[in-house]
Amino acid sequence: MVREHFPFFEKNPEMVYVDSAATALKPSCVLDAMRSYDEAISANVHRGVSSLSQQATTAFEDARTTIAQSLGVDFEEVVFTKNCTEALNLAAHLLSFQLEKGDEILILRSEHHSSILPWQELAHRLDLQLTVVDALGALSASTLLEASSEKTKVVVFAHMSNVLGILQPLDELTTLAKEKGWFTVVDGAQGVVHDLRSVRAVDCYAFSGHKLYGPTGIGVLTASKELLEAASPFIIGGGMIHKVAFEQTTFADLPWKFEAGTPPIAQAIGLARAVQFVLEHKDVLDRRVHELSEWFSKELAAREDVVVLGEGSHQGVFSFFVRGAHSSDIATLMNASGIQLREGHHCAQPLLEKEGISGLVRCSFLAYTTKQELEKVLSALDKAIRMVKV
Numbered sequence: 001m002v003r004e005h006f007p008f009f010e011k012n013p014e015m016v017y018v019d020s021a022a023t024a025l026k027p028s029c030v031l032d033a034m035r036s037y038d039e040a041i042s043a044n045v046h047r048g049v050s051s052l053s054q055q056a057t058t059a060f061e062d063a064r065t066t067i068a069q070s071l072g073v074d075f076e077e078v079v080f081t082k083n084c085t086e087a088l089n090l091a092a093h094l095l096s097f098q099l100e101k102g103d104e105i106l107i108l109r110s111e112h113h114s115s116i117l118p119w120q121e122l123a124h125r126l127d128l129q130l131t132v133v134d135a136l137g138a139l140s141a142s143t144l145l146e147a148s149s150e151k152t153k154v155v156v157f158a159h160m161s162n163v164l165g166i167l168q169p170l171d172e173l174t175t176l177a178k179e180k181g182w183f184t185v186v187d188g189a190q191g192v193v194h195d196l197r198s199v200r201a202v203d204c205y206a207f208s209g210h211k212l213y214g215p216t217g218i219g220v221l222t223a224s225k226e227l228l229e230a231a232s233p234f235i236i237g238g239g240m241i242h243k244v245a246f247e248q249t250t251f252a253d254l255p256w257k258f259e260a261g262t263p264p265i266a267q268a269i270g271l272a273r274a275v276q277f278v279l280e281h282k283d284v285l286d287r288r289v290h291e292l293s294e295w296f297s298k299e300l301a302a303r304e305d306v307v308v309l310g311e312g313s314h315q316g317v318f319s320f321f322v323r324g325a326h327s328s329d330i331a332t333l334m335n336a337s338g339i340q341l342r343e344g345h346h347c348a349q350p351l352l353e354k355e356g357i358s359g360l361v362r363c364s365f366l367a368y369t370t371k372q373e374l375e376k377v378l379s380a381l382d383k384a385i386r387m388v389k390v
């Protein structure tokens, strides 16, 4: 039902792809939407009277409308970036206009490097306090409250960590933040595919197209108009101006003020189709990930040498190590059995350091994955354990 939408499997019948947290596979509707723009229109956007350029502009801005409506935010609040990393950098830039010396930012230790570094740099530049909060499972409002102080102004956390695989309770956390007057900045790279509807509750929400069944080369930052208006442009050049003069330059309206240069046109069209795909198939996509995760979680727990990081109900992301074995050996042996997965620090070095772990094997899947494939993953894991333990 779901799998037939993904041409990857016809091209790679023998491969077991369990690296969806690195990048998700794309359904045909997304590939078709991008191909039809590239084949039939192919023009640049926002380039005056040419009818082809107008068609391109309409397709591109319609894509933004679809994404805005699907997320429940306004058109002006959807800024296209090149990926989630750039969107997170833009979020820190927006907040830099709201913060002053001594203000505090709360951030989870389990954040991806892309979500840590912009805040570390900003804290250094503006002399802010960066306070690290620990949670290996769902972060509770009371933990956040305990970690906070009079100076807290911003809370930064991933909707779902790419290592721990547990969705954060956005409702609970954003309710507390609103009560306290804190800005919320959420890295939605891994969470958005499971929970598009929570985006609207957050002040700044960042994600990439390619982990949402969409293309690489595009990301999104949704941010409130107030934050976007208060900030100066981030990247400057053509496409984001109202008038350029050596005496004084004025900038375009929102959201184009933050989109310098030729934007990712085909990618925006593909991403809008991916968002529609998720909403059209939401029930079955969610149910499959949930059922597979429950089952896979029990299977891993039954293997006494396997230690899974992350406390709670995993959403298709399982990072683990095998006692007495190097993760890279386990991953290499599993790969030799045709399993495509990831091993390493997963851009979460502060978390691994704290847990005293040098590397983790990560198996991540989405609704197109089958139970038979996960059985192959488990038998490859068992075989790898037998080999390293002899």
Ligand SMILES: Cc1ncc(COP(=O)(O)O)c(C=O)c1O
Residues within 6 Å of the ligand: 021, 022, 083, 084, 085, 086, 112, 114, 115, 158, 160, 161, 162, 187, 189, 190, 208
């Ligand atoms: C939780 C998380 N945040 C941010 C990123 C960065 O995403 P991108 O590389 O698409 O910018 C990733 C990528 O793996 C991620 O998993």
